[in-house]
Amino acid sequence: MSERFVREVNVKYDMPTSDTAIKRVTFGLRTAEAMGAGALKIIHGYGSTGKGGKIRLEVRRYLDSQKKQGKIRGYICGEDFSIFDTATLEAFRHCGGLRSDADLERHNNGVTIAILK
Secondary structure: OOOOOEEEEEOOOOOOOHHHHHHHHHHHHHHHHHHOOOEEEEEOOOOOOOOOOHHHHHHHHHHHHHHHOOOOOEEEEHHHOOOOOHHHHHHHHHOHHHHHOOOOOOOOOOEEEEEOO
16 A cells, blocks of 8 residues: 555635636646645535536546546546545555545545546
8 A cells, every 4th residue: 555645726716717727637736746646636616606516527527538648547536435435445555645535435526536647
């Protein structure tokens, strides 16, 4: 098991456009990777303003493209972040710091965790 740490980025703090949020995610991924983190926890909110969670959807779409390009290992949606989830258990082996994350078992669809290379 790796004891790599988790870095966190809040992309929703000032209610940005989706484009601005994606720029923050991109910067967060680069920074976390440069620091040697094993994962980046992205706080994007869940769409409580009634817009259907556009930022959440765009962030996950962007992470899909990053995974297809081989830039990240994958990602875990906050609502799936559980010790009973196969992807979470695999992520623990890559980034031990995830085991103590406050959102584990909270089924929080306002966050997504990118698993770095």
